[in-house]
Amino acid sequence: MERIYSTDNLTERVYRSYQRSIYCNPKFKIQYPQNVTELVDLVKESIAKGYRVKGAIGNRHSITDIICTDGVPISLKNINYTEIENENDGGTASFGAGIELSDALIFLEKRNKTLIHVPTYGGITLGGAIATGAHGSSLVHPSSISDQIVRLQIIDGMGNLREISDPQDVNAFRVNLGLLGIIVKITLAIVPLFKATVQTTLEPESILMDGTAQRWANNLDWMQMWWFPSTSNVVVLKGHYHIKLTGSKSDDYLGNATSQFIPELDPVIITTGHDAYETLEANKNRPGLYALERFTELSLHSEVIGKPPIFSEDGVNIKNPANGIAWRLMSNRCHTYCPWNNGNTSSILPEEFSVALQILNLPSAIKTIKEILEIIPTAFTMVGIFIRFSKPSDSLMAISNGHETVTLEWASPMRDNPYEDAKGGLGAYQAILQSLIKNYKGRPHWGKNGLYYFRQSILEETTSNLDKFKSYMKKFDPDGTFMNNFGKRITGSSNEMNIDPLVHHCALQEYCICSKNEDCGHFQSCNKVKGFSVCRDLADVYSDSNYDPTNLTSILYAIGAILQVED
Numbered sequence: 015m016e017r018i019y020s021t022d023n024l025t026e027r028v029y030r031s032y033q034r035s036i037y038c039n040p041k042f043k044i045q046y047p048q049n050v051t052e053l054v055d056l057v058k059e060s061i062a063k064g065y066r067v068k069g070a071i072g073n074r075h076s077i078t079d080i081i082c083t084d085g086v087p088i089s090l091k092n093i094n095y096t097e098i099e100n101e102n103d104g105g106t107a108s109f110g111a112g113i114e115l116s117d118a119l120i121f122l123e124k125r126n127k128t129l130i131h132v133p134t135y136g137g138i139t140l141g142g143a144i145a146t147g148a149h150g151s152s153l154v155h156p157s158s159i160s161d162q163i164v165r166l167q168i169i170d171g172m173g174n175l176r177e178i179s180d181p182q183d184v185n186a187f188r189v190n191l192g193l194l195g196i197i198v199k200i201t202l203a204i205v206p207l208f209k210a211t212v213q214t215t216l217e218p219e220s221i222l223m224d225g226t227a228q229r230w231a232n233n234l235d236w237m238q239m240w241w242f243p244s245t246s247n248v249v250v251l252k253g254h255y256h257i258k259l260t261g262s263k264s265d266d267y268l269g270n271a272t273s274q275f276i277p278e279l280d281p282v283i284i285t286t287g288h289d290a291y292e293t294l295e296a297n298k299n300r301p302g303l304y305a306l307e308r309f310t311e312l313s314l315h316s317e318v319i320g321k322p323p324i325f326s327e328d329g330v331n332i333k334n335p336a337n338g339i340a341w342r343l344m345s346n347r348c349h350t351y352c353p354w355n356n357g358n359t360s361s362i363l364p365e366e367f368s369v370a371l372q373i374l375n376l377p378s379a380i381k382t383i384k385e386i387l388e389i390i391p392t393a394f395t396m397v398g399i400f401i402r403f404s405k406p407s408d409s410l411m412a413i414s415n416g417h418e419t420v421t422l423e424w425a426s427p428m429r430d431n432p433y434e435d436a437k438g439g440l441g442a443y444q445a446i447l448q449s450l451i452k453n454y455k456g457r458p459h460w461g462k463n464g465l466y467y468f469r470q471s472i473l474e475e476t477t478s479n480l481d482k483f484k485s486y487m488k489k490f491d492p493d494g495t496f497m498n499n500f501g502k503r504i505t506g507s508s509n510e511m512n513i514d515p516l517v518h519h520c521a522l523q524e525y526c527i528c529s530k531n532e533d534c535g536h537f538q539s540c541n542k543v544k545g546f547s548v549c550r551d552l553a554d555v556y557s558d559s560n561y562d563p564t565n566l567t568s569i570l571y572a573i574g575a576i577l578q579v580e581d
């Protein structure tokens with residue numbers, strides 16, 4: 015029976031990332047096989063007809079064209095079974111790769127089992143989590159789902175169902191970028207269910223530069239931080255595992271708090287947040303944006319009006335410190351009212367940035383960011399600068415491959431017209447990203463950041479195992495069945511990208527680094543900051559603290575900045 019069918023209707027065919035910035039225009043509609051047999055048939059039919067396959071797309075929570083194909087996109091939504099094995103002997107659990115992380119964890123919890131560490135958002139699929147190496151924050155435990163893989167079942171580029179258990183092959187597949195095969199079944203190491211105690215406190219930012227943060231991270235099961243440069247504060251989360259949950263001693267850790275870090279919000283609150291942000295941005299109201307940053311800071315350690323507390327037992331009152339089932343403190347998900355799910359004109363649609371560095375570079379990277387923010391003062395409204403840790407991973411393409419890693423991440427809501435209007439501080443974001451990647455060999459998270467940062471020329475400098483990974487692409491997918499633009503940039507065969515046809519200013523959403531003013535947004539110019547080309551608001555150039563409208567040199571400097579002359 016023929017399974018693939020095409021459609022001329024663009025709206026049926028085109029799919030986007032969850033926050034809509036990534037635009038994929040495949041030849042066919044997304045296919046939803048009901049079981050593995052149907053999936054294998056679908057892949058074989060696509061190969062026979064010469065179509066490429068995106069196997070598979072997850073929940074499209076990655077905002078790179080890693081999710082795109084020009085051929086047949088396949089979702090494993092319906093391949094979400096659960097199995098548990100050797101329950102009394104350490105144990106493993108297997109999952110259909112389309113299952114969502116939170117469903118997998120609920121299944122395990124019902125059997126008094128769990129995963130040792132999990133990423134923050136439960137609404138991603140296990141297939142998607144391991145393709146991009148989604149991680150939490152621990153130097154003590156494996157921080158990613160990828161690093162908890164025991165074996166896999168996959169469909170290779172010839173359409174064969176295969177077991178992947180050889181340790182070297184497993185290391186290639188742990189973070190596979192969707193380019194080695196379709197992962198059908200994921201078998202993970204499991205541990206007895208356990209509780210944790212977590213506490214957030216406010217600390218001075220000096221802990222990021224004097225070794226204190228690293229020392230804490232080395233000694234904690236779970237530690238992460240949110241840095242707020244405008245207040246010079248850091249909110250530090252310290253998490254302790256209580257591994258022996260089972261048996262009578264579990265009562266030592268009374269409490270059933272859960273995380274609401276990614277909150278379910280009332281639609282009115284989402285609309286208000288969206289409108290406030292857009293108005294502040296449109297008016298270049300930096301004090302207002304700093305106030306939003308301050309609000310976020312407060313919400314991570316205290317109760318605030320308008321946002322559920324980060325840890326709570328009743329959803330209303332904060333618990334700090336909090337005790338609870340560890341995975342429920344580490345991870346949560348919104349369902350109906352996610353901030354990005356509130357209709358076309360009033361959702362909060364984040365663009366995310368994330369770069370991983372060797373941990374020893376943390377202090378100097380922080381100093382670099384502070385220097386950039388002195389030139390372009392910028393608010394980090396959504397999560398401050400989120401700082402997480404990972405122990406070294408054997409996975410070839412893990413951002414933590416080979417060394418202890420610290421990840422610096424931030425998110426910023428998209429403007430109502432993201433094709434013309436820049437978000438405040440875009441220039442700072444661009445200077446920070448470029449300097450972390452260039453000066454510190456920072457590795458961009460595979461599911462975040464602008465597409466410019468996934469070119470072979472950049473990856474060659476930062477990703478030590480690129481050639482080895484390419485040899486695995488040849489081994490498991492010699493004919494390029496799973497190849498897409500993202501994969502082509504990785505192999506260096508092309509620099510093509512999936513670009514939304516409405517994009518006209520390539521640097522605005524980081525499809526390029528600006529080389530002329532037109533690459534940037536309305537009322538912006540392309541300037542050099544610390545040697546990096548970035549889009550700066552003209553208003554910023556004029557309101558630079560050094561700018562003096564009565565002084566000729568100062569006026570010439572401002573004109574020079576607009577005309578892209580280096581500082």
Ligand SMILES: Cc1cc2nc3c(=O)[nH]c(=O)nc-3n(C[C@H](O)[C@H](O)[C@H](O)COP(=O)(O)OP(=O)(O)OC[C@H]3O[C@@H](n4cnc5c(N)ncnc54)[C@H](O)[C@@H]3O)c2cc1C
Nearest residue numbers: 072073074075076134135139141142145148149192197461
């Ligand atoms: C609110 C939110 C919170 C987040 N929190 C974190 C976090 O804490 N830590 C972190 O590291 N990241 C985080 N991310 C990023 C996210 O974890 C990754 O982008 C993840 O890949 C998304 O999973 P997905 O199911 O949406 O997969 P998609 O984004 O749909 O797909 C990602 C890649 O996975 C591939 N893929 C999916 N299924 C399969 C399969 N069965 N076989 C082969 N390839 C497959 C796709 O082809 C694609 O290449 C977050 C994202 C959001 C939106």
